[in-house]
Every structure is written in C-alpha cells, then in structure tokens.
Amino acid sequence: MEHAIDVDNLVVRRGGRTVLDGISCRMPAGSITGLVGPSGSGKTTLMRAIVGVQKIVSGTVTVLGRPAGEPWLRQRVGYLTQAPSVYADLTLRENARYFASLYEGITSEDVDRAIHDVGLADAADQVVGTMSGGQHSRASLACVLLAKPQLLILDEPTVGQDPVLRDELWKRFRELANAGSTIVVSSHVMDEAGRCEQLVMIRNGVIIAHDTPDAVRAAAGTDDLDAAFLTLIREKASVGAPSASADSFVATPEVAK
C-alpha cells in the first residue's frame, strides 16, 4: 500500500503546551481519512503540520514521498483553513481566478467547475463579503478545489452547510478520491465520519483510535459512531497514559476499495 502521508512520532508545542504528543499515522493514497476529536485536541495542528506551515519540535511528516512543506509539494497540496480565507472585498470569480493563477495549468473551465461544485454558480460575481456565512465558507473551498490538488487537507469543510449541500460536497470528495486524490478531512459530524475509509481519533494530542469506521464501531460495541466516539473518548480518559495503546492503533488498516 502506497502512503500519501506518513507521520512519524510527531511532537508539536504551541504556547508552552504540548499540542501533539508523539503522533504516528499513515494515510493511503486515494483514500479519505476523517480526523475527529474534541475541540482543542490537535486536529488543526496535525493538518498544518501535514501542509508544512506548522513549526514542529520533533518527528517527521512525509507527504507524497517528500518532507512536508517542500516547494515541490505546494503545487500538489491544497489546504482549506477552518476560517474562510478568501478576499472579502473581491467577487468569488475574482478570488478564484487569482488563486488559480498561482498554479501551473489551471484553466478557466477548472475555475468554473470548482465554483459549480460548491453550489455557487449563481453567485460567482457576488462580492464574497456580502455572502452568507455558509456561502463564504464554500467560496473558500472552491478556491482549493480549483487547483485539482493530489492531496486535499480540509479543515471542517462542511461546517454551517445544510444537509443537501453537505451530501453533494461529500459526493464530490468521493469523486476526487476515486480519481486518485488523497483527502484528509476534519469533522464534528459523525455521519460524515462514517463516509471515510478510515478514521483518526485524536484526544489531547494523542491518537486514541485509527481504524475503519466499522472497526471503530465494533471496538466500542455500538452501531452508532456518535456513541462509539463518546465511548472511546471516555474510555481513554479513564485509562490515562494514552501512549500505552499506541501500538495497537497506529497500524494502518487495509482499505477496502
């Protein structure tokens, strides 16, 4: 199995606090990995480390066979930040054209396609600052999708979106993965986590589960991912020293294609 992402014993400290405490995990190429965990658990920090914008203390992060953050990767990795990061004083189309111009070989069809994919074809010429919160987030997502990256790191891409839109966005993510893109997506919505090939559950900077959604359900003895998530979080909290269980969870599960 070829891995698009290989994180080995990653330690990150921010503001004097250890945010990631020796995390190791691998994500297979062409798969969708869900990153779940309580707020403040280190999901965004892990994503930033994979993109290569996070200062790290120790450990390695290898992305598409190269050290994270290498210039070669910038053409191939797309990162959606949690807060929408587009120019509020430009229209969606102006934003999209600008971000497209930063990459090699992105056509205006790619730009239109990305705007259409996030359901904003009718609002393409609207100034982003006048959009609703959900539309603003999708405008930001469009500016990532248009670059057709090999690796997509999406920090809560569907927050604040209605169920119909969420479903459409997930179908698009699946299409991209089927076409060979690797996707890492953080989410708080468990029905979304169920659509991933594998889940990485983080709590207090350590991985408490790394497996397929089915295996996570089985381990927690429930059919419901929400309940499984709560069970695992509470179980690990009572067990304490989380690194003791690392071996059993770090192994990458075989992904059924």
Add this chain to the structure above:
Amino acid sequence: MNARILFSTTHRVLNQLRHDKRTLALTVVVPALLLTLIYYVFDGQKQVFNHVGLIMLGIFPFVLMFLITSIAMLRERTTGTLERLLTTPLAKADLLFGYALAFAVVALLQGVVLTAIAYWAFGLSVNGNIWLVLVIAVADAILGMALGLLCSAFAQTEFQAVQFMPAVVFPQLFLCGLFAGRDEMAGFLGGISKALPMTYAVEGLEQVGAFAGTTAIMWRDLGIVLGAAVVALALAAATLRRRTD
C-alpha cells in the same frame, strides 16, 4: 519569482482597490487637501510655499502609502489569506513586489493629481523640470509603501501597526532638514540623518527646486530612495515565515 504570479498579484490588489472606491478617492483627495492647507498657512509667502510645498509633495505620499500598505499586509495576515498564499507555489517576493507594483500605480495617480494642483492651482515654481518633481514624489511614495510593508511584518495587531507609523516616519521627518537644517542639529543627528532614506527624498526635491536641468546629486538621491525601497521589500519578503507556531 514568477512573472505570471507577480502580475496576477498586482492585478488582484488593484481589483481590491477598485471595489473600495472610497479608499481610492481618499488617496488622491487627502494629500490634495493637505497641500491646500499648507498653501493657505503660508498665505502670500510665495518663497516659503515654493520650499515647504515642494517638500510636502514628497512627504504626503510617503506617509499615506506607509499607512495604507502596513494595514494591507496586516489584513492579509489576520484574514488568513497570507497563510493560505504561503501554502501555494507563490514566492514571498511575488507577493511583496506584487503589492509594490499595485501601489506604485496608485502612487502615480496620486502624484499626478498632487503635482498638477501644486503647479497649476498654487503656482508652485521650481527652477528644474516639474516632471522631475513628479518622478521623485512617486519614488517617495514607493519608499513609504515598501517601509510600510516591511514594518507590517513585525506587527501582529492593528494597534501595533499604526504605532509603527510615528516610530518610523516621524524621526525621518524631523531629521530630513525640513524643520531645522541638517547642519544645525546636534552633530550625531546629522550623521543619523545621512542614514535615513527620507533625507535623500527631500534633498532630491530641493535640488529640482534650486537648479535648472538635472544635477548629479538629484540622480544619486533618486537612486538611493528607490534602492532603499527595493532593500525594504526584499527584507520584508525575507521576514515572512511559511512555518509558524
């Protein structure tokens, strides 16, 4: 650096200004009003206005561009677009010089209006060519803009950013020879003034005011002002960090 990304960044910044017509209007109207104020402060004192008004043609654009660009770059930082840009193939110099080109266009517009008002409305007279005044005024604006971009790299908040203006601009203003001749200051200040780029901006304008034709000192001063701007932009690019805490 990459020409496509550089020009597309310039285009994007100009697009943002196009959507913000009030800011665009202010960059032209504010220095014009200030110059009008100076004209009436020295009511009837033609010789004084010929000196002070001339120097103000360089100083107003410098100060205003400093403020605008330091806020512009801070805005990239606080809205998260800077972090996003730094995950793309864009080189840091593409961003800084892209901004510089865009604001140079604005500075040209500002300089044309300001110089035209000084020349035709207020009868500013210089011994040299009035076009050289425009060239030096635009160079001063570019210098202010480059220093603003550099300072914003050190500002994490708006409160910090606005205080860099008096910290960086006022000493240059006091020491440039406008308030007191540079040979009248305490000796060590004269030395410091030689290290500050605005000194050369003012000296260059004074050269155009005093002499017909161009002088070697004027060309040297123009070169120093533009050179300082390029150094400031390169430093600003070097201080941007892709990896942060």
